[in-house]
């Protein structure tokens with residue numbers, strides 16, 4: 680496994696991280712806990728040292744499973760990132776809603792305490808807001824609260840998960856210097872983070888966590904067929920190409936595919952070998968950029 684630095688946090692993170700949404704609990708999307716624990720353990724054995732979860736994933740179930748895995752691996756340095764859900768339950772964060780409705784200070788503190796309990800740890804490596812709207816810069820008491828939690832040793836670093844397909848909706852926040860990392864959708868089709876977000880992250884040394892790199896939704900089928908014929912490859916090779924595409928960008932710190940199965944853990948971890956795609960293949964993939972908006 681190859682490691683990169685998570686921006687200004689200085690934390691070494693595996694190129695392939697573990698997206699822990701899919702292990703949120705039996706009955707939720709059918710994941711069985713034993714299978715989830717096995718997949719997580721295999722990922723750690725293969726060098727994965729970054730896990731992304733959230734308080735909202737199975738109402739803490741994903742965090743509790745990760746807590747079990749942390750206790751089983753006391754000698755391994757594992758970085759865990761979690762997220763605070765918006766108090767008003769509004770996903771994604773709409774414009775015009777004050778931050779006090781989504782992230783009031785007392786709620787940030789209560790959620791952080793809850794995540795620490797679920798994970799069974801004293802300090803969170805990375806606490807993130809699960810949604811963000813750049814209008815919130817300068818509003819409310821969230822920034823002081825995050826600073827206080829850092830001083831109290833409850834969290835080490837702070838980041839935001841950027842709303843789907845709105846990569847520019849964190850640029851003001853990045854300018855403030857109050858954020859250490861961003862989490863963003865970036866993949867072969869959704870290339871728009873390359874325009875302004877990733878350059879801003881490079882300039883300010885912000886860690887970049889890439890989610891939904893595999894983008895396997897049904898509506899992508901036709902685009903996938905075009906991609907396969909253009910690259911002269913097979914559908915089976917696409918997940919590797921998709922992960923390598925985002926890792927080819929030097930500002931990306933880690934990519935966090937969801938992977939409940941051992942097979943996918945093994946296939947994906949093997950991609951974290953420090954080798955990006957050849958530049959000519961990256962160029963070829965550029966023209967598969969596809970502008971979408973799921974919300975219209």
Ligand SMILES: NC(=O)c1ccc[n+]([C@@H]2O[C@H](COP(=O)([O-])OP(=O)(O)OC[C@H]3O[C@@H](n4cnc5c(N)ncnc54)[C@H](OP(=O)(O)O)[C@@H]3O)[C@@H](O)[C@H]2O)c1
Pocket residue numbers: 697698699700701731732809840841862889890891892893894895918919935936937938939940943944946947
């Ligand atoms: N708003 C937010 O902050 C937000 C939103 C969405 C996601 N996330 C984070 O991002 C993570 C990833 O998102 P995601 O799970 O929606 O999308 P994804 O990583 O793009 O896709 C995951 C899916 O791809 C499958 N898969 C994994 N590796 C594969 C391979 N090599 N070949 C074929 N299929 C493969 C997985 O199957 P199996 O699971 O069956 O192995 C799973 O069904 C989440 O777990 C979460 O941590 C955050």
